[in-house]
Amino acid sequence: MPAQRSIAEINDRLARGEAVVMTAMEFKKEVRSGYRFKLGDVDVVTTATRAVMSGTSAILGVQVESGSGVRRIWMNGVPCMIAGHGDGQIDVAVHGTAESRDFPAGYGGGHLFRDLVSGKSVEVEWESDDGRSTSKAVTLSELPFARIYSFRNAYRNYSAFTNAKNRRSYREHPNTIFANRPLPYMKALTVSGSGELNPLENDPEARVIHSGMRILVNKSEGVVIGAGTRASHHGSNLSIAADMRGMDPEFMGGFKTRYGMEITNSVAIPIPVVDEDVLKNLSECLDENISLDIADLADRVPFTQATYADVWNGAALWVDFNADRCIVCSFQCPAEYFCPMSAISWREKSIDQTLCVACGACTANCPGGAFSGRDHAPRGRIGDVPVLGRIMPITYRLSNRRRVIELAAYLKQRMLDRSFFLADAGLPLRLSE
């Protein structure tokens, strides 16, 4: 029987303050420097991902005073689905991708969740069976229940998309969540995936990521429910849940796209090093070994590959606004217009870094070149990837490594502080072929 350790043993070591916890960044650095990890060197490696995560909803309990039944309900204009009512409380489900009727194309479920977590007051409006409309303001602390439920999150990396086939279906309907404007033929690439820091990439067979595992979602303690919708052995992903109380707004939020509202989340997962296979997977999971499928946007069928090193090696994790280069576009600042997080104010010549996800939409759309990735990033793009013998600019990057690094480090600290222990129900994920 190969050497192995149990989750309970590692928890024991955490409780005694003897456990060795490393972030994925620290672990990979050692691997690259030539160190070969042995079982017993490290107990837990913390991994994380932050990106657009479409499959996110919330279930909220709202107290309403209504003589008759409630027919329809909105929060800040975002339509809610009635899940149940009684005792003056309505349980509603809200999709992170739902769009507000009050601010179409500007506010959605993801914005609502961030506003609630920020402590802001939101307006609940409901229509009773008798046709009366009532509204009131609530804050998160006044909701008896508020939990994020996701049905598909934290993909084991993802794909890059370009317009490779110039299909008629795409030319006629260029709307997509993966790009903020129609992509020219083979001249722009949109990418997603946190590469070597991604939880499932570090545990590709889901040997230790199981149902019932304790995780962090936007810094709040949560749980892995199981495999997410469309999870397969090739593209695993998770269904997760976490209470909204305790979340950090900077790690989440609404995300405007060319095709409606989207939502971003951050997920951190501890990988317990229970046996040699887990250690081997962690050691082999390096950006340069992880292939990135490049697919046509119209049919989403991959036609070539690059690696995550092409995306993340030396990549800019911050975007800066050089006010001297702003040419004061007279009608509408394109960078401000295309910013999915509404982080840019051209009047104030500033980027709100608590919102910015460094997607690069501003770098690709500012005619004056006032926005650029910090350090070595080229102008007019957030990075480059070689595709079929040519250099293709990354014009849109939907994963945010800066927050990934912060979250993996935060989880490590929580474990060393003994405020976060491993949990595991031992139920493997159900992945389809």
Add this chain to the structure above:
Amino acid sequence: MTAVPDVGGVHAGTGAFAEVHEARPAMSSSARINAQISAGTAEVLTLEQVCERARGGLPTGVDLVTLAFPVAISGSAAVFVVPIAGRGVFTRAERISINGIPGHPGPAPNERLGVVDTLIFADERRLDDRNYDGASLFLELLQGRVVEAECHSVEGTTHRNAFALKAVDFARFYVYNASLPAGAASIRYLRDALVPGTRIVLNGSQGIIVGPGTRDRPDAMALSITADMQDMDADLMSSEGGRPRHVVACALPVRDVATIAQLVEWTGSAAGEALSCPAALRAATGLQQLIQKGQFQLSETGPIDAKPAET
């Protein structure tokens, strides 16, 4: 598996039972019991068996008690990935229904994939037949019947497809509110044992506790639970002449004889009817057999006294 503490003597049936449990660290109790489950030496009784034996004095030497209870289906939804058409046939679903029950497409848009992530609430009703609701649909799916989905795309096209549960890659119940039988809230031990990540059995399929339910109150305990639908037992969910309901089974590690006394007292209270209904007894026995066959283990959830996060 070297860290499993030596707790020999527990099964000797001596009065030392409580002392042994106090002496060992709280965090390794699930690891100890799991080792016994693997070795086939865990003493598992159903709550019904415990109550029978308790007539002649509280039983000792018990490691686990399995119990089950029905919960109203109202507080639940199911999520399906509904196969509709081939890739690229339509961009997004605008509306979808299954057997006439309106579902909610999303949250993921599944652009151009031809399959639709669909959320359906148990209480959702068919417009032309108010007696047929989401719960009826769930039961039909568990019974293996073929159902029909109708999807309207954003392009204005309509697509139909008939399918059975086994053709669906993803089908899971998200029970956001499962109320425990009356009196549970006053049993501190239940709150300690039924924490997020705890493994449970829902209608015969293994799942987990996500956290407290939407209507959990200090005086009324409720849980959120999820489990995959594929392995579920339709007979547990169907109720003769009544609305389908869920049956939740859980395995409680026995801390001491006081725990057993509390559970016996609870069964004798107003909760008895729910805990002793035929479906609950069958589900508790089913879980007992799973444990005896080594097919169900307790969750490891770490020490219950972890420090709160410094924020």
